[in-house]
Amino acid sequence: MQRTREVGADYFHKVVDCQWACPAHTPVPEYIRLIADGRYADAYMINWKSNVFPGVLGRTCDRPCEPACRRGRVEEEPVAICRLKRVAADNKGDVEGRMPPPVSHSNGKRVALVGCGPASLTVARDLAPLGYQITIFDGETKSAGMIRSQIPRFRLPEEVIDEEVGYIAALGGIEMKFGHRIDSLKALLAEGYDAVFVGSGAPRGRDLDIPGRAEAAANVHIGIDWLSSVSFGHIEKIGKRVIVLGGGNTAMDCCRTSRRLGGESVKVIVRSGFEEMKASPWEKEDAMHEDIPILNFRVPKAFTHENGKLTGVVFEVVKAEYDERGRRRLVPSGEPDEHHECDDVLVAVGQENAFPWIEDDIGLEFDEWHMPKVDAASFQSTIPNVFFGGDAAFGPKNIIWAVAHGHEAAVSIHKFCQGQDVADRPPPGATLVSQKMGIHEWSYDNDVSNDLRYRVPMRDKAEALASVRLEVELGFDRELGLKEAQRCLNCDVQTVFADKLCIECDACVDICPMDCITFTEEGEEDDLRGRLKAPAVNLTQDLYVSGKLPTGRVMAKDEDVCLHCGLCAERCPTGAWDMQKFYLEMTHAGGCNA
Amino acid sequence: MTYILKPQLHHPKLPTNSLGYTRRDYEGSVSTLCAGCGHDSISAAIIQACFELELPPHRVAKLSGIGCSSKTPDYFLGNSHGFNTVHGRMPSVLTGANLANRDLIYLGVSGDGDSASIGLGQFAHAIRRSVNMLYIVENNGVYGLTKGQFSATSDKGSKSKRGVVNTDAGIDMVSLALQMGATFVGRSFSGDKDQLVPLIKAGLSHKGAAFIDCISPCVQFNNHNGSTKSFDYVREHNEAVNRLDVITPRDEIKVDYKPGETVRVQQHDGSVLSLHKLNELYNPNSRAQALGYLQARQARGQIVTGLLFVDPKAGDLHDAVDTVETPLNQLNEHELVPGQTALARINQSLR
Numbered sequence: 001m002q003r004t005r006e007v008g009a010d011y012f013h014k015v016v017d018c019q020w021a022c023p024a025h026t027p028v029p030e031y032i033r034l035i036a037d038g039r040y041a042d043a044y045m046i047n048w049k050s051n052v053f054p055g056v057l058g059r060t061c062d063r064p065c066e067p068a069c070r071r072g073r074v075e076e077e078p079v080a081i082c083r084l085k086r087v088a089a090d091n092k093g094d095v096e097g098r099m100p101p102p103v104s105h106s107n108g109k110r111v112a113l114v115g116c117g118p119a120s121l122t123v124a125r126d127l128a129p130l131g132y133q134i135t136i137f138d139g140e141t142k143s144a145g146m147i148r149s150q151i152p153r154f155r156l157p158e159e160v161i162d163e164e165v166g167y168i169a170a171l172g173g174i175e176m177k178f179g180h181r182i183d184s185l186k187a188l189l190a191e192g193y194d195a196v197f198v199g200s201g202a203p204r205g206r207d208l209d210i211p212g213r214a215e216a217a218a219n220v221h222i223g224i225d226w227l228s229s230v231s232f233g234h235i236e237k238i239g240k241r242v243i244v245l246g247g248g249n250t251a252m253d254c255c256r257t258s259r260r261l262g263g264e265s266v267k268v269i270v271r272s273g274f275e276e277m278k279a280s281p282w283e284k285e286d287a288m289h290e291d292i293p294i295l296n297f298r299v300p301k302a303f304t305h306e307n308g309k310l311t312g313v314v315f316e317v318v319k320a321e322y323d324e325r326g327r328r329r330l331v332p333s334g335e336p337d338e339h340h341e342c343d344d345v346l347v348a349v350g351q352e353n354a355f356p357w358i359e360d361d362i363g364l365e366f367d368e369w370h371m372p373k374v375d376a377a378s379f380q381s382t383i384p385n386v387f388f389g390g391d392a393a394f395g396p397k398n399i400i401w402a403v404a405h406g407h408e409a410a411v412s413i414h415k416f417c418q419g420q421d422v423a424d425r426p427p428p429g430a431t432l433v434s435q436k437m438g439i440h441e442w443s444y445d446n447d448v449s450n451d452l453r454y455r456v457p458m459r460d461k462a463e464a465l466a467s468v469r470l471e472v473e474l475g476f477d478r479e480l481g482l483k484e485a486q487r488c489l490n491c492d493v494q495t496v497f498a499d500k501l502c503i504e505c506d507a508c509v510d511i512c513p514m515d516c517i518t519f520t521e522e523g524e525e526d527d528l529r530g531r532l533k534a535p536a537v538n539l540t541q542d543l544y545v546s547g548k549l550p551t552g553r554v555m556a557k558d559e560d561v562c563l564h565c566g567l568c569a570e571r572c573p574t575g576a577w578d579m580q581k582f583y584l585e586m587t588h589a590g591g592c593n594a
Numbered sequence: 595m596t597y598i599l600k601p602q603l604h605h606p607k608l609p610t611n612s613l614g615y616t617r618r619d620y621e622g623s624v625s626t627l628c629a630g631c632g633h634d635s636i637s638a639a640i641i642q643a644c645f646e647l648e649l650p651p652h653r654v655a656k657l658s659g660i661g662c663s664s665k666t667p668d669y670f671l672g673n674s675h676g677f678n679t680v681h682g683r684m685p686s687v688l689t690g691a692n693l694a695n696r697d698l699i700y701l702g703v704s705g706d707g708d709s710a711s712i713g714l715g716q717f718a719h720a721i722r723r724s725v726n727m728l729y730i731v732e733n734n735g736v737y738g739l740t741k742g743q744f745s746a747t748s749d750k751g752s753k754s755k756r757g758v759v760n761t762d763a764g765i766d767m768v769s770l771a772l773q774m775g776a777t778f779v780g781r782s783f784s785g786d787k788d789q790l791v792p793l794i795k796a797g798l799s800h801k802g803a804a805f806i807d808c809i810s811p812c813v814q815f816n817n818h819n820g821s822t823k824s825f826d827y828v829r830e831h832n833e834a835v836n837r838l839d840v841i842t843p844r845d846e847i848k849v850d851y852k853p854g855e856t857v858r859v860q861q862h863d864g865s866v867l868s869l870h871k872l873n874e875l876y877n878p879n880s881r882a883q884a885l886g887y888l889q890a891r892q893a894r895g896q897i898v899t900g901l902l903f904v905d906p907k908a909g910d911l912h913d914a915v916d917t918v919e920t921p922l923n924q925l926n927e928h929e930l931v932p933g934q935t936a937l938a939r940i941n942q943s944l945r
Contacts, residue, residue: 074603440596448601503825505630505813506785510638513601513618515608534605551829563601570596573630573813 009430012582014542015559016492018081021068023404025428025586026050028065028081029492033444035088036485038478041095043088048095048167050586051403052122053147055160058086059473060151062249062280062398070489073538074514074561077453079487080476087481089160100129102172107131109417112193114182117145118399119199119390121168122406123413126589128171130414135193136174139181141232143169146201146391147399149228150250152257153469185358185386195385195413198372199406202391206350208245212303216310216345220303223254223348230257230468239343242266243313245300246348247277252284254346255292260468267340268294269313271330273320286472289458290465299330301337303345312341351396371395378422379409387412410589426587435493435579436569442579444493446566449486490564494582497555499546501576504553508568508577509533514561517568519553528556536560596624612844617645622672626665632784632810633663633732637670639787640701640730643794644671647842655691655698659684659713662739663705663732663810682713685720685729689911692725695921696912699798700727707737710746710765721774721803726910728797728804731767732784734812735823742815753820766892768902771805772885777908778804779884781899783828784811792838793901799840801862802908809897828897835876835887835900839868859906869901878904 014020018028027046034043047054061082069078109132113120116138124134142148143165147156169176182188188196205222207213213220219239223246229235242263244255247270258266268287270277274296277284284294298315305311317335320328353371358364365373365382372381374388381388389405391397412422435443457474458464464472476484509517515534522528525543529536536543536558546555569577600621608616620641625634644654651673658664660681667676675698679687688702702720709717709731720729735748742755749764771779778800782790790808797804809828811817817824822831836857843864857878859867869878877883884903891898918925 074606447598448603450602503630503813503817504785505632505811505825506635506638506787507630510634511596511600511625513604515605534607537607550826561605563603565598565601567596567598567600571625571629571634573628 009428009582009584011542012432012494013430013584015494015562016582016584017068017070018065019492019584021064023064023401024051024407025584026065027492027583027585029488029490030583031088032079032081032084032485032488033490035084036445036482036488040088040091041093041098044092044095045098047085047088051400052125052168052406053118053164053399053403054085055089055164056147056156057399058082058084058089059156059160060147061085061400064400070491070561071487074489074563075452080453080456080484083456083476084481084485087476087478087485090475091478091481096170099167100171102170103129103131104172105131106133106173109133109194110135110192111195111197111413111417112137112188112191113197113199114188115145115198115200115390115392116140116143116176116178117199117201117390117402118147119392119402119406119409120145120197121165122403123197123199123389123410124174125168125171126407126410127413128168128173130590132173132417134174136176137180137182138176138178141178143176143178145199146224149231150224150253152227152253153231154256154260154464154467154472155253157469157471183357185364186362189362189383189386193385194417195387197409197413198386198388198392199390199402200392202351202353202396204352204354205347206352208300208347208349210300210302212305215308216303216305218308219310219343220345220347223250223346224351226346227253227257230261235261237262240264241342242344242346243340243342244268244346244348245313246270246350247272247279247294248348248350249279249283250351251346251348252279252287254348255287256290257468258344258346259290259292259465263344266292268292269298269300269315269340270294270296271299271318273297276328290461297330297333298338304339310343310345312339313345314339351391353392353395377408377425378412379405380412380416380422385416407586407588411587414589426591428584428586429591430582430584432494432496432580432582435581440570442493442566444490444579444581445486446490446493446564446579448489448563448565449483451483451487453487454480454484491562492582493564493566493579495544495557495562495564495566495568496578496580497544497546497557498576498578499549499555501574502546502549502555503574503576504549504551505573507571507573511567511571513565513567514563516559516562517555517557519549519555521552522548522554529558532556532558534558596626598624600624611645611648613648613650615645615651617641619673620644620651620671622667622669625669627662627669628814630813631662632734632812633666634669635784635787636730636732636790636808636810637666639784639790639794641670642787642791643798646791647795647798648844649699649798653697653699654701656701656703657684657688657691658703659705659708661705661708662734662812663703664708666732667703682708682711682716684708685713685716685725688727689720689723689725692727692911693917693922695923696726696917696919697921700725701798702727702729704729704731706731706733706735706745706747706767710767714746714765718770718774721771721776721805724775724777724802724908724910724914726801726803726912728794728800728806730794730797730806730808732810733767733807733823734810734816735764735821736812736816738812738815749822752822753818755815755818755821757820766888767805767807769885769888771807772881772888772903775803776805776903777802777905778901779903780805780901781807781809781897783809783832783899785825785829786832786899789834789837789899792840795840796838796861796865796867796901796904799842799861799863799865800904800908802905802910831895831897833873833891833896833898835871835873835898835902836878837870837872838901839870841866841868859904861906867901867904867906872900878902
């Protein structure tokens with residue numbers, strides 16, 4: 001196997017599983033250390049720079065980082081990364097002085113952003129300090145798009161949204177036009193903007209066209225529209241018996257909202273099996289905690305009604321069958337159909353993109369699924385000065401993806417406006433610095449905590465269910481936040497090996513608590529993986545391989561379960577092992593690496 | 595020195611032995627020796643050997659004297675019995691313990707100072723009495739705790755870190771053990787666990803006095819050019835005479851070599867030592883040949899390693915003095931105080 005070389009920053013970045021998994025590549029271990037140190041404002045600013053909405057995301061993120069977390073591989077559960085982000089946001093104090101000063105110059109370029117959701121706001125955040133004149137259009141009366149309209153207030157208080165949108169608005173050069181729905185891209189382009197960014201989301205909730213839909217229409221609601229009406233205060237009540245159709249996170253928000261608006265018997269009924277539901281496991285847990293049963297393998301067949309009023313839903317009971325390729329098919333189970341009585345139905349069976357406002361004759365091409373053709377790296381459409389991002393670009397995802405898209409689109413817009421090639425992407429900034437402070441002292445706490453994941457304190461159930469505006473999660477307090485932060489393994493503090501210094505004394509092999517290190521004969525990767533001290537079976541994790549050592553062997557380290565405890569470096573007599581902090585920061589628009 | 599505890603987390607696929615223990619369960623506290631010390635590798639080899647032999651930790655007694663090497667029993671087998679004796683007096687304490695409780699497995703750990711200088715007499719006598727034990731000398735040829743003077747096992751002509759040449763003859767612990775009648779003698783190197791772990795396993799399962807001289811470079815004071823106990827020197831001059839596999843009665847016999855290349859030796863406890871010959875002329879069943887071979891190779895500057903001598907039919911001190919089968923602490927009052935009639939019979943036999 002080839003010696004592991006410093007081939008760009010990717011090798012070490014991949015070792016930091018959480019950061020690698022995060023679409024915005026937030027430097028997670030760095031901000032967790034700052035939280036442990038009580039430096040909440042510093043932790044917040046790292047997040048703010050990277051993901052723009054730490055307070056919002058600390059409550060609502062889909063957390064791709066957590067399933068990736070190494071702690072989940074060496075113990076039972078990952079670090080509660082998402083809720084630690086909230087600890088930083090809750091305890092940061094006044095950070096206004098740390099924000100970029102309001103822009104005082106204009107670069108003469110005008111950019112229009114369609115929709116005021118997370119993708120557009122990220123573009124605005126990145127471009128405003130560079131002197132762009134930005135106009136954001138949104139059909140709603142308030143900012144933040146789906147963050148405000150679709151996420152219920154009991155999960156995300158409005159103050160948090162207002163605060164974080166406020167930081168962006170304060171950058172200057174941004175005009176937000178609410179109640180101003182763009183209904184013609186052609187007309188918008190005619191206004192002579194240098195660039196247009198479309199961040200209008202996936203605003204259409206899918207309907208369920210089954211018998212009885214029209215007759216029972218008064219009591220059958222589209223999930224995201226209904227949530228939005230609740231958020232804006234247009235709906236304050238729902239029937240006592242509610243059925244939510246669908247198994248995604250929107251369905252979970254619908255059922256939990258129903259419980260707070262008078263729903264006493266609320267059920268989620270889903271086509272698929274419980275395990276395959278799209279909702280995050282923790283969201284399902286939270287729903288069930290609020291006495292909401294989830295019934296699976298039931299396909300809705302018809303709405304029943306009497307005198308023009310909904311009476312219930314008939315379901316066919318199905319089971320899953322798998323063909324030889326492992327593809328699932330739902331087939332009738334043979335059991336009799338079930339009728340579930342209810343007063344209201346919320347349909348949360350998916351969202352769609354809709355671009356009725358984009359004309360056919362302006363040169364913007366769509367693909368076979370009626371999605372705009374958008375470059376996956378630059379987010380540029382087939383009209384060079386029109387860019388897409390967030391759900392509008394590649395269909396429904398979540399906030400953190402929208403933010404990541406926004407950053408990339410902002411880079412493209414800036415390059416485009418400077419007359420540069422948008423295909424030329426700026427590399428991230430990366431540093432690798434030794435953490436050695438003394439003979440056995442490191443600038444990070446290398447003593448691994450044995451604590452299991454802490455649960456986030458919740459408001460008492462009866463109290464929480466009484467109001468749709470009362471936040472149900474109380475969040476970690478500082479003490480719990482510290483304990484949870486200590487569970488982080490500091491994967492960004494890398495084990496760096498210097499072949500030339502090694503005397504092959506075996507000290508690192510002997511001390512390593514995870515059997516990561518082996519000195520062995522050189523070989524191809526497959527062969528090498530099989531004869532390490534503990535076979536390296538997780539192929540998604542790299543091997544770190546040295547060059548040939550004096551005895552003709554090589555050092556091979558399996559990165560999979562390394563605790564980054566630094567004991568290899570502490571027990572190394574020659575300093576061949578060193579613990580070096582790898583800090584990677586994505587390059588945003590106008591960044592110094594651009 | 596490391597200030598933190600070794601994390602309790604371990605590899606998710608870490609195997610367990612038939613007792614339900616992982617290798618990590620045989621560890622002790624974190625070493626306070628210098629980083630890179632050969633002794634730590636020997637501790638790791640002992641841990642591995644005890645795990646593979648599936649020894650119940652509470653059936654092992656580890657005894658040591660004074661010195662860097664004698665500190666190491668703190669760093670392995672944290673759930674076993676231990677005794678740190680006065681300097682050089684480990685062999686007699688071990689002998690006493692063994693006589694009192696023959697059911698335990700005795701592991702004596704010592705260094706070149708503890709065994710070749712102050713405790714040389716103790717060492718020799720424990721060996722010649724065939725005390726059932728494994729006696730490991732962690733031999734670095736230097737007094738590390740007192741900052742680098744030559745020890746009694748430093749070779750003549752070897753250079754100290756400060757450039758002084760040793761003018762005294764070195765004591766060869768292996769030859770000494772052979773002459774004193776040890777029934778299992780091996781030599782190994784802390785930097786070669788493939789060789790060391792099976793030797794420790796074989797020594798622990800041997801009945802009688804088993805001795806291993808383990809060269810263990812002192813990274814602080816004896817790992818320089820001119821030293822004959824440095825990593826580089828030992829690797830360059832190492833001449834292994836055989837490779838050992840220890841097959842316990844539980845194991846399946848898997849590894850096999852062509853006939854004539856392997857010697858099988860069955861020990862008292864049923865374990866089989868499968869010796870793959872690296873030097874076809876070397877015969878580990880002959881004490882006299884072993885001594886001659888060692889002398890000849892030593893004169894050429896080579897360090898002979900491997901299982902150098904084994905007498906699988908050896909007896910031990912208990913056989914010689916005909917002690918009771920039951921450990922003394924398990925004898926009851928009836929057995930210990932047999933009464934007037936028994937006393938009269940004994941007295942009568944002595945008249």
